[in-house]
Amino acid sequence: MSIENQLLKWYLINKRDLPWRQNKDPYSVWISEIILQQTRISQGTQYYNNFMKRFPNIEKLSISKESEVLKVWQGLGYYNRAINLHKTSKEIFNNLKGIFPSRYEDLIKLKGIGDYTASAISSICFDEYNPVVDGNVLRFLARYYGIRDPIDSKKTQNRVKEIGKKLIDKTDSPGDFNQAMMEFGALICTPFPDCNSCVLSSKCEALNKNEVEKLPVKLRKKKIKERFLHYIVLIDTKNNTIVEKRFEKDIWFKLNQFPLIETNFKVDDIMRVSSFKKFINSQKITIKSNKYSRYNVKHILSHQILHITFHKFKTEKAISSGVKLSQLSHYNFPVPINNFINKKLF
Numbered sequence: 001m002s003i004e005n006q007l008l009k010w011y012l013i014n015k016r017d018l019p020w021r022q023n024k025d026p027y028s029v030w031i032s033e034i035i036l037q038q039t040r041i042s043q044g045t046q047y048y049n050n051f052m053k054r055f056p057n058i059e060k061l062s063i064s065k066e067s068e069v070l071k072v073w074q075g076l077g078y079y080n081r082a083i084n085l086h087k088t089s090k091e092i093f094n095n096l097k098g099i100f101p102s103r104y105e106d107l108i109k110l111k112g113i114g115d116y117t118a119s120a121i122s123s124i125c126f127d128e129y130n131p132v133v134d135g136n137v138l139r140f141l142a143r144y145y146g147i148r149d150p151i152d153s154k155k156t157q158n159r160v161k162e163i164g165k166k167l168i169d170k171t172d173s174p175g176d177f178n179q180a181m182m183e184f185g186a187l188i189c190t191p192f193p194d195c196n197s198c199v200l201s202s203k204c205e206a207l208n209k210n211e212v213e214k215l216p217v218k219l220r221k222k223k224i225k226e227r228f229l230h231y232i233v234l235i236d237t238k239n240n241t242i243v244e245k246r247f248e249k250d251i252w253f254k255l256n257q258f259p260l261i262e263t264n265f266k267v268d269d270i271m272r273v274s275s276f277k278k279f280i281n282s283q284k285i286t287i288k289s290n291k292y293s294r295y296n297v298k299h300i301l302s303h304q305i306l307h308i309t310f311h312k313f314k315t316e317k318a319i320s321s322g323v324k325l326s327q328l329s330h331y332n333f334p335v336p337i338n339n340f341i342n343k344k345l346f
């Protein structure tokens with residue numbers, strides 16, 4: 001039997017029963033594909049269910065506020081995904097009469113939709129013959145065809161896409177075939193594959209040449225950056241504090257935070273740091289240095305290690321335009337700040 005038929009047969013028997021597979025609605029496929037980028041399926045399913053409950057269709061999403069979308073996304077990370085979902089829902093609802101584009105060429109013009117998502121939506125929902133190439137597919141096809149070039153190079157990704165195109169063109173069901181390849185990479189040809197139970201083992205190049213552990217090859221090692229973030233939690237006599245919004249295009253874009261001072265190194269005494277002194281002067285307040293405490297937490301992201309310190313000060317006078325501590329739950333904070341607030345560490 002050909003590889004494409006074996007994959008399809010395997011998929012129809014073994015596919016997981018996931019909520020977005022209940023129908024071919026492009027809205028739900030789109031939401032699930034965006035959520036599942038960089039996210040494990042168990043966590044992603046929970047977020048998907050919450051998202052669909054809150055924004056069940058494109059209209060509801062498009063008329064919501066961005067802050068509401070970010071609230072539902074809270075804790076999932078890569079917040080640009082949520083911002084782009086929201087922008088694109090407005091574009092579809094307001095400028096495309098609420099009709100989801102069906103063609104790859106039209107989908108890829110939308111904000112936040114790249115080759116992978118456009119291929120997934122156009123094939124699963126509209127039967128277009130566009131192969132998907134995600135990390136699972138790259139790993140699986142690199143092993144099966146014995147591709148020794150690095151899979152993080154554009155050239156290899158294009159080569160894998162060409163292979164995918166030849167395979168998908170031989171099927172009657174491009175959507176199922178794409179899902180079969182992704183599911184096979186996610187469940188069988190995993191980073192630690194179970195080759196003994198693989199239905200494709202007899203023709204697998206990597207297995208036959210004893211190279212399963214060597215493939216796929218990756219060129220670049222992920223660089224991990226260490227950062228030192230100091231959040232200044234000022235609490236005035238009326239239990240107000242300062243909350244600001246992150247505007248720069250960094251992690252947690254558009255989320256809220258306490259005033260932040262970032263240093264390039266570990267700091268023992270924040271009161272000696274010049275940017276801290278400048279900040280306090282700019283606020284025209286006096287802090288009670290004998291009412292100071294701090295709380296440290298390490299937060300690990302996929303590409304950054306964050307050494308976070310919350311510096312808590314009581315102030316002598318009221319903070320102008322402060323936010324009540326009891327109102328903090330209405331704001332969108334990143335996970336480590338949210339944990340700090342929920343543990344009532346201020």
Ligand code: SF4
Pocket residue numbers: 140143144188189190193194195198199200201204205206207212
């Ligand atoms: S035999 Fe092993 S390496 Fe080859 S496709 Fe199957 S699971 Fe992947």
